[in-house]
Amino acid sequence: METFFKYLNTFPMPLWLAMMFAPNHALTERASRSSSVLGIAAAHYVLAIINAVRQDQSSSGKVKLDIMSLEGVRTGLSSPHGALAGWAHMLALDLFTGAWIFRQCRRFNAPSWLRVLALLFTLMTGPFGLLIFLLWYGRSFGEALPIDS
Template sequence: MDPRFAFGTGNTIAMLGWLGLLTSLFVPIARDGVRRTTRLFIPALFGVAYVVLIGQGWSKAVGGGFGSIEQVRALFAVDAALVAGWLHYLAFDLFVGSWIVEDGLTRGINRFALIPCLGLTFLFGPAGLLLFLGLRLLPAREST
């Protein structure tokens, strides 16, 4: 698999997933399809690409591994492994974003309050999750 193709295609697919999540906040009929797509289909697709790319990259990364920062640096110096790592982030962040939408709406968190959570999760994964977990502590004001 060509790492450059996987990178560009993965970015486009992930962006469509994030746009779907934003849409699903305000279009209830879209929620089930978006949830299946962002929680199952896209992460599974990225998982397949990940396995292929990490297999390609691992064999080319002299001294690469996960035992030290130097090994991780050596592994990610190979494009296939680097893109595999990127797809890993895209898949898990999108999965978390899907959970944020579903859990937030179920808890009655204001849809507009969920948008910054999604934005932060898209850009900085754990920071968006942390913001959402903080919102969960506040009393709900909106029902679904």
């Protein structure tokens, strides 16, 4: 399990670093749009959650997954397998969000300091990096971000 955790942390790093420091490279652009790269990150989560449910079931004889209460979520995340699934979930969604921020920064010709800052904070704190980008966009353009394009 520790090996999978280390792999999960290492797998997306080349793309994060490329989006921050090699934004004009053709491979960076392709990887940021790649359903394969983002799909692999999502598949990691699926594998981790299946493993967490199986471990939970084997220890109690039945699945007791409860995501509808705070206590249920706390209990689920308190096991090593549950924590790994939660971490894989965050990494996959942060990578998806970071790739979207990267593409939007290129689309709107955002300054490089903003792209790096937003991506760094997305990598480290998730939604805070997204908020940095959205605040810049709102201040720069004064309108709602056309998310569908």
